[in-house]
Amino acid sequence: MKYEKVLHKNLETPGYTGSLADYERQGGYQAIRKALKEYAPTQLIDLVKRSGLRGRGGAGFPAGTKWDFLPKDPALTRYLCCNADESEPGTFKDRELIERDPHQLIEGMILAAYAIGAKVAYIYIRGEFVYGAQVLERALAEANRAGYLGKKILKSGTDIEIYLHRGAGAYICGEETALLESIEGKRGLPRNKPPFPAIHGLYGKPTVINNVETLSNLPHIVNRGVEWFTSIGSPPKSPGMRIFSVSGHVNRPGNYEVPMGITLRELIHEQAGGVLGNKKIKAIIPGGASAAFLTESSLDVKMDFESIAQVGSMLGSGGVTVMDEDTCMVSAALNLMEFFAHETCGKCSPCREGSSWLVQMMRRIEHGHGRMEDLDQLVRICNNIGGKTVCAFGDAEIAPILSTLKHWRSEYEYHIKEKKCLVGNRGGQLLTIGKH
Ligand SMILES: Cc1cc2nc3c(=O)[nH]c(=O)nc-3n(C[C@H](O)[C@H](O)[C@H](O)COP(=O)(O)O)c2cc1C
Incomplete structure (x- = not known):
């Protein structure tokens, strides 16, 4: 089925350069003109609350509600930060929005900054996105020259500046409080919460962080x-549209903007052109590497926050990785575990120590030296990480092992008993998406 594009409308228009x-020819920057004329900042917050827009960065928190948490005192300095770190393996939607339609993001940021009363906003962009950073710098300069940014934007009484801050390439810096530390010039380690950024954020001031x-x-x-x-x-x-980054064993990997709630089956078989070589699907990660693996039996689940949670996973960052029947689940889980062990920031002992223990045990099993008791030990270690760390990294890193053990325990047992793999060994190759 074909759907009307919203966020992808411009970039799918022939000849559109960004x-x-x-952008103006396509009706760009009319929304900020309208907002300045028709809505006081509190009314804009109310509008976004009523829209039900939920965060697309991972947790799905309602955007307007988050904005409303900021203290009401207008004298307080406050900040807006755009999370453009996009470090979740299998996720590449923000990168495309940045590179191909930067003014859409900038206008969105101006609207958010106006609503929350932030005079200064930052875009925190993943260090590896060199081209995206150049595109944004150019677009910010254009927006400044045209009076959409700077002092008294569009001759109103509102000042808004946006600065681009390039990260150095660390998965943890996508976590919102580590991101704030990084902008402040410190090592990107997550902060204890509470206090939440809405109260004590960037430079100790009330701050909103939203995804691209x-x-x-x-x-x-x-x-x-x-x-x-x-x-x-x-x-x-x-409500709304969602951009899913579909990768793995599909005929047409790519970003697909579709209404939230279409089924995984439609996304994979119609939008992404079905499975390579017409093979059967064995596993699907529905929302980035932090989301639990699902089996083929979940193909008719709706891709919305609630439905995916009901089958034990999460919509997360919208990174959908498809694995065919020949994929080794032990290898796939090991591959992701190696990523997490590499990226742990080291602040919390359960995550710092546990991640390397998990990698060692998974490697042992994968290479035919595993012991049956390792399987329960893996679960015990995972349970000693989940919920016991400062940020959600701990919960994320255990999802691949726990979910593959739940659905494909027999494959782990086969590796241990037979000292070889039941299928191919392609999980490792398939999932090398992300930072290594
Ligand atoms: C380890 C970790 C990595 C994260 N990486 C990203 C990221 O790359 N991009 C992103 O938008 N959110 C990421 N998040 C989620 C952010 O902490 C935060 O919830 C999000 O930026 C809020 O924006 P939203 O409400 O618009 O989704 C990450 C969270 C964790 C725990």
């Missing part, structure tokens, strides 16, 4: 209204 002139895709939705919500937004997707809890 320049300011192209979340912010890119805002111009459309302002232009087209709450009724339109709540009529698409999977309302009432998961």
Whole structure:
């Protein structure tokens, strides 16, 4: 099925370059004009609350509600940060939005900054996105020259500056409080919460952090209204469109913008062109490497926050990785565990120590030196990490092992008993997406 594109509309328009002139020709920067004229900042917060827009970075927290947590005292300095770290393996949607339609994001940020009263905003971009950073620098300069940014934007009484901050390439810096530490020039380690960033964020000031895709939705919500937004997707809890990055054993890997709530089957078989070589699907990761693996029996699950949670996984960052029947589940889980062990920031002992123990045991099993008692030991270590760390990294890193053990324990047992793999050994190759 074909769907009307919203966030991808411009970049699917022939000849669209992402320049300011192209963006304006497509109706760009009308939303901020409208907002400045028609909405006081509190009314804009209310509009976004009523739209039900939920964060697209991972946790799915309602954006307007998050904004409303900020203290009301207008004299307090506050900040907006755009999370453009996009470090979740299998996820590449924000990168495309940045590279091909930077002004859509910038307009979304101006709207968010206006709503929360932030005069200064930052885009924290993953260090490896060199081209994306160049595109954004160019677009920010254009927006400044045209009066969309700077002092008294569009001749209103509102000042908004946006700065680009390049990370050095660390998965943990996508976690919102580590991101704040990194902007402050410190090592990217997550902070204890509470206090939450809404109260004590960047430089100790009230701060909102939102994902690229979340912010890119805002111009459309302002232009087209709450009724339109709540009529698409999977309302009432998961309205709107969603961009899924589909990768792995599919014929057409790529980013697909579809209404929230289409089934995994439609996403994989219709949008992404089905499975390579017409093979059967063995496993699907529905929301980035931190999301639990699902089996083929979940193909008819709706891709919205609630439905995916009901089958024991999460929509997360929208990175969908498809694995065919020949994929070794032990190898796939080991591959992701190696990524997490490499990226642990080391702040919390369960994660720092546990991640390397898990890798050692998984390698042992994968290479035919495992022991049956290792399987229960893996679960014990995972349970001593999950929920016991400062940030959600701990919960993320145990998802691949726990879910593959739940659904494919027999494959682990086969590795241990037969000292070889039941299928090929392609899980490792398949999942080398992300930072290594
Ligand atoms: C280890 C870890 C890595 C994360 N990486 C990202 C990331 O790369 N991009 C992102 O938008 N959110 C990431 N998040 C989620 C952020 O902490 C935060 O929830 C999000 O940026 C909020 O924006 P949203 O409400 O618009 O989704 C990560 C979280 C954790 C625990």
